[in-house]
Amino acid sequence: MFTVTVRDHMMIAHSFTGEVFGPAQRLHGATYVVDAAFSGPELGPDGILLDIGAATELLHEVLRRLTYRNLDDEPAFAGVNTSTEVLAKVVADGLAARATGLGPVVRVAVTLHESHVAWASYERAV
Structure with a gap:
């Protein structure tokens, strides 16, 4: 399995x-360092799993919908504790929904680093 990881x-x-x-x-x-790992069993015809620049832009696009917001005021999170685990899933789901056409990616894993000693991850199929 090949994995390409980008950070924002x-x-x-x-x-x-x-x-x-x-x-x-x-x-x-909270300020999270966010790692998004895209995985697939094979490389595309150009010898890459996916374009790192495209993956970076995709992660930034998904995070832009969350950053600089008070999540308590966002209707999508009404009644939800927006824990690090919950937010890792939200980001992974956003990436998976937009990952088509990026290459032979079959899984995405998102890790939110809450600090230098604590983080949470969520992994799912694309």
């Missing part, structure tokens, strides 16, 4: 519901 970042504001979140129940910000 996003900055969001949000709060959580539930005692488990302690002080994070209050509005706070």
Whole structure:
């Protein structure tokens, strides 16, 4: 399996519901470093899995819909705790929905680095 990974970042504001979140129940910000890994079993006719520039633009496009937003105010997240895990899935789903035509990519995995010591990932088929 071949894998090409690109990186970007996003900055969001949000709060959580539930005692488990302690002080994070209050509005706070988060800056995530976001890795998107595209995988496939073979290379295309040009000897690449996908164009790195196109993958970078695609990731940036998906993140642009989230960054610099208070996710508490976004209707799509009403009643949802926008945890790192949830946001990893949202980004992966956005990439998978737009990945057609990028090459022989069959899987995408997204990792959101919340800090230098903690991160969460979500992987799915394209």
